[in-house]
Amino acid sequence: MNPTAHSTGDHRKKKDVLSAFFTQTARLSRLRSQIAALLLTTILFAVGCSTNRTRVVLLPDHDDHVGKVEVANAHGSTLIDQAGYGVTLKQQSAPAPAAPIDEKEIQKEFAAVLEKEPEAPAKFILHFKSDSDVLTDSSLARIPEIVAEIKKRASMDISVAGHSDRVGNEQYNIELSYKRAQQVSTLLQKQGVDARFIHTSSHGEGNPLIPTPDNVPEPRNRRVEVTVR
Structure with a gap:
C-alpha cells in the first residue's frame, strides 16, 4: 500500500468530518437567530390583535x-x-x-x-497561553465578574x-478548544454555577x-467566549 495515498485519504476523511461539524454549528447559529426573531414578531403580533387590525413586524x-x-x-x-x-x-x-x-x-x-424585551446577553472573552488550556492572568481575574453576572441574572443559559489559533492541525485544535471550554466551565462551577446551565462547545x-494564514500564532484567537443570557 502506498503510505502517501493512505495518509492523504485519512486527511480527506478528517477534513470531511470537520467540514460537517462546522456546517452543523453554523446551522444551529442560524436557527437560534431565526427563533429569536420569530419569538419577537409573535409578541408584536399579539399586540396588534388587540385592535381592529393585526400587524406583524420583524425585528433583529x-x-x-x-x-x-x-x-x-x-x-x-x-x-x-x-x-x-x-x-x-x-x-x-390575503396579506x-x-x-x-x-x-x-x-x-x-x-x-x-419593547420595554419588556429581554436584556441583551452579556459577553466575555477570555484568552489562553499558547498551546494550553491555561488562562492568562488577566483573563483568570475576570472569572468572578462572569459569576457575578450569572448570579445577577439568575441565568440558566x-x-x-x-x-x-491556526497553529497545529485542525483536529488537535478542536480538542484543545474543547479543553479550554471545559476549563472555564470547571472554574465557573467551582464558584457555585450549576453545571446544568453551562453549555460547552468547540470551534x-x-x-x-x-x-491569519495557517500556522501563524495569534493570541487573540486563543480564547473562550462566554455568553450569559
Missing part, C-alpha cells in the same frame, strides 16, 4: 441577526425576511407583501412590548465556546476573531 435579535416569518390567513400568505418590515392583516383579504415600517411608528405602537480554528 440582540446580535443584529434577522430571521424570517411567514404570515398567513385563509386567503393567502406572505414572507417577512427583512428587519423593520411588517404586514397588516385583514380578515377579508399584502411586506413593507418597511417607520421606526418611530414601531416604537409608538409596540412601546409596551450560559454558553462557553472554545477557540484556537477549533474555524471561527477566528483575527483571520
